[in-house]
Amino acid sequence: MKAAVIVFxxxxxxxxxxxxxxxxxxxxxxxxxHRETDLPKTDLIVLPGxxxxxxxxxxxxxxxxxxxxxxxxxAAKAGTPVLGICNGFQxxxxxxxxxxxxxxxxxxxxxxxxxxxxxxxxDTIFTSHYNNGEVITIPVAHHDGNxxxxxxxxxxxEGDGRVVLRYSDAEGNITDDANINGSVNNIAGIVDExxxxxxxxxxxxxxxxxxxRGTHGAxxxxxxxEALA
Amino acid sequence: MKARxxxxxKNGVLDPQGKAVHHALQGLGFAGVEDVRxxxxxxxxxxxxxxxxARSDVKEMCEKLLANTVIENYDIDIVA
Numbered sequence: 001m002k003a004a005v006i007v008f009x010x011x012x013x014x015x016x017x018x019x020x021x022x023x024x025x026x027x028x029x030x031x032x033x034h035r036e037t038d039l040p041k042t043d044l045i046v047l048p049g050x051x052x053x054x055x056x057x058x059x060x061x062x063x064x065x066x067x068x069x070x071x072x073x074x075a076a077k078a079g080t081p082v083l084g085i086c087n088g089f090q091x092x093x094x095x096x097x098x099x100x101x102x103x104x105x106x107x108x109x110x111x112x113x114x115x116x117x118x119x120x121x122x123d124t125i126f127t128s129h130y131n132n133g134e135v136i137t138i139p140v141a142h143h144d145g146n147x148x149x150x151x152x153x154x155x156x157x158e159g160d161g162r163v164v165l166r167y168s169d170a171e172g173n174i175t176d177d178a179n180i181n182g183s184v185n186n187i188a189g190i191v192d193e194x195x196x197x198x199x200x201x202x203x204x205x206x207x208x209x210x211x212x213r214g215t216h217g218a219x220x221x222x223x224x225x226e227a228l229a
Numbered sequence: 230m231k232a233r234x235x236x237x238x239k240n241g242v243l244d245p246q247g248k249a250v251h252h253a254l255q256g257l258g259f260a261g262v263e264d265v266r267x268x269x270x271x272x273x274x275x276x277x278x279x280x281x282x283a284r285s286d287v288k289e290m291c292e293k294l295l296a297n298t299v300i301e302n303y304d305i306d307i308v309a
Contacts, residue, residue, distance in 0.1 A: 104246060150299070
């Protein structure tokens with residue numbers, strides 16, 4: 001099981017996710033610079049969080065057009081799983097691998113805090129080690145995480161069970177108060193039709209050991225290890 | 230030749246920044262403001278003199294990069 005982490009100018013969670021992958025999977029991932037045009041042989045592609053290209057134009061828009069992304073899109077379409085965290089989620093959307101848009105947070109604030117969310121499906125290679133309906137705590141750190149899609153798209157996402165994570169209160173209730181950024185239906189993370197591409201705003205790599213005050217992110221990497229080993 | 234592109238949020242897409250600006254304008258005493266929508270203005274220098282070609286090139290730029298057509302509209306002005 002060998003992953004590849006794509007590093008863009010302005011990525012700042014690439015090292016954290018590198019450590020998380022190494023710790024939970026036992027193998028150090030490839031670190032691939034955005035100027036590369038080919039991917040090494042890999043079982044999983046990770047687009048890390050950060051502020052690629054300074055968030056110029058729209059978050060993720062420039063990164064989506066960088067040389068390596070052609071290889072990432074081709075690999076994703078050929079079935080290689082992709083995990084996009086925060087800015088990585090924004091890049092997945094800008095490259096058309098996931099539908100919708102991530103807009104400025106409803107209250108215009110940069111939100112950096114621990115957030116509770118409900119696991120909506122364990123039927124993905126990213127979430128098989130959670131329980132359906134489980135409430136987990138994972139930190140977020142973003143300015144543009146307000147998920148939006150047209151009604152048709154939202155209906156399709158919901159109908160196909162492709163909403164993986166939803167902002168909730170500590171009891172798992174999906175309320176407007178718990179909706180930190182104004183996302184449609186409290187959406188925090190979605191998968192593509194094949195359930196192989198996962199984009200989420202929270203940062204699982206920041207909660208993988210007790211020193212982090214929590215380990216809820218670790219199970220995501222454990223799920224992947226079991227599915228891809 | 231110059232292309233001027235306005236990128237604006239589609240109707241029905243909430244514009245929290247426009248709302249905040251609206252609120253601030255009201256705070257300054259501009260009572261007659263009914264709504265504010267915020268967008269982007271992009272100016273592009275182009276070679277050549279073929280206006281129609283310029284328009285179709287810039288349209289492609291908008292579709293591929295300058296606008297996110299899920300939430301944004303764009304408007305192209307070619308200036309000689």
